[in-house]
Amino acid sequence: MLFHVFLIHLSILLLPGTSYLTDIVWWSGTIAMALGQIGNFLAYTAVPTVLVTPLGALGVPFGSILASYLLKEKLNILGKLGCLLSCAGSVVLIIHSPKSESVTTQAELEEKLTNPVFVGYLCVVLLMLLLLIFWIAPAHGPTNIMVYISICSLLGSFTVPSTKGIGLAAQDIFHNNPSSQRALYLCLVLLAVLGCSIIIQFRYINKALECFDSSVFGAIYYVVFTTLVLLASAILFREWSNVGVVDFLGMACGFTTVSIGIVLIQVFKEFNFNIGDLNKPNMKTD
Template identity: 25%
Template sequence: MGILPISEWASWNTSFGGAGTGSGPLSGPWYSTHKTQLLGVLLAAASNFLISVSLNIQKCAHLRLACQTEPKPYYMSKLWWCGITLLGLGEVGNFTAYGFAPIALVAPLGCVSVIGSAFISVLFLKKTMRAADILGGTLTVTGTYLMVTFAPNVPQALTARRVQNYLVSWPFLVYLILGIIIFCILLYFYKRKAVKHIVVLLMMVALLASLTVIAVKAVASMITLSVKGKMQLTYPVFYIMIVLMAISCAFQVKFLNQAMHLYKVTAVVPINFVFFTTSAIISGVIFYREFQSAALLSVFMFLFGCLLSFLGVFVIARNKKEEHVQIPFIDYGHIPVSAVGQIQSKNQILATLKK
């Protein structure tokens, strides 16, 4: 990493409305080299926003049922099923986004769910808009813009053979061994010493999440290539990644549910968002080498955008008052949704729905 090359300065000038090969900012070389990545960004942002809408619809259904003299089970409500359908669509979109954009870009976009829920709850649940929501939303949107602008461009096709090579590369093997050692130490304190501190629980979730996002991106990319006509589903590594995705996600839900049970949502959501996003970015850097040829300024601005997003989530989640309804809220641990979406929807959105 070093000083920005002239070609990259030119591409940024094009992206901000400078001279390009066509008539507009999206007709120049920047768009031609980033259009696949932009598709992943738009898909991830739209999916996370759809998730926030779906969860607000579900809570609205629960509140309506709680006000009835003879409340019916929540699964008898058409409004609740409408929310579940939208949730499923959002999770599928989140999964697909990993096939088009880098992990370092898709994972932080989970913040869209947080700010989306904060503002949508004003319409669905008649809540009062706070100054903290506006400030947090502004910080998060600014951070997201910087992340999208300065995110690494990884045009490589993630074929099954390339994924196999990454699995046996020494950087990943060292990272995997260190991760296993740290996880075993945390698990020892959790099981043997009964240490259930929020940092211990969410660090185990983050370590598992790093494996989950690696597997999700590999599976999504191989499916995308197969749909385009380059069959990748006949390789054993595809099914290995599916198993890894399912197992790591299942254990994430276990430890995350424990954290949600022991601590307030306002504490779990921002800490878990930071841990999850950081672990996802690190795994993308090590396994998929997403920042391998990035300029120093690009890395700095991207990390600064992440910092603003983290700060925005903390501001939105801070000092929220929790509400309790008579009918239990939906148990996300039993919904068969996608691996990464399971983590994002539960961690990052419940803050604005259960407060």
């Protein structure tokens, strides 16, 4: 979540007519988010992807709460409920998440990358991306929000696994052994894939923000992006192999709760409604 929030933030920065380039507060926030993304990168190397990616959504409720106090932005009852649901869902995710990594070495990573199931998945994703970018997006992108969201989310299938793979490969680069050279090549390939993925995502996020409301885009993007990232990670790293039925259902409920919370915060933040309205008597007119 933090990764695509960072991209949305930069895309808004570069929209025509914005003057944030001279705003020190905006740049302070951008630098802080960049540092947060570095921490996000380190987290992917230490814990399962199935836990890190959904928990990135915690930045939204905490950011909304801080904005309500520091920037005096209005946080209505639905936004407060969304913050509560996001935190509660995150706790459920932590409780039921896998307790250990399924891939911890470069050799295991290389074996997973050449797995026929994962290769087949990548081929399907690439085919869908080609169809979306060259045929569907030019005709329907400006009128259908799901086109740009699908492109960016499918690219997340490369972004997050590449980030995790770079962290695993980097551990062997500086070791003085025969595998260090292979680790360097693997790291460079993953860096190239990550760079291309980020550049294309940045372009289509910018296009989406020119055509659609950023709040609606961000909420739908979180759900679709996280779902596809979890699918790609499950196929590549097999993180779900040691998860029982109870934990699987718990994680599904936790992710659903977080997603509902994000939608309430993002989509309904301009909705003029508060708890005091429930106490007002109904006024009848003649």
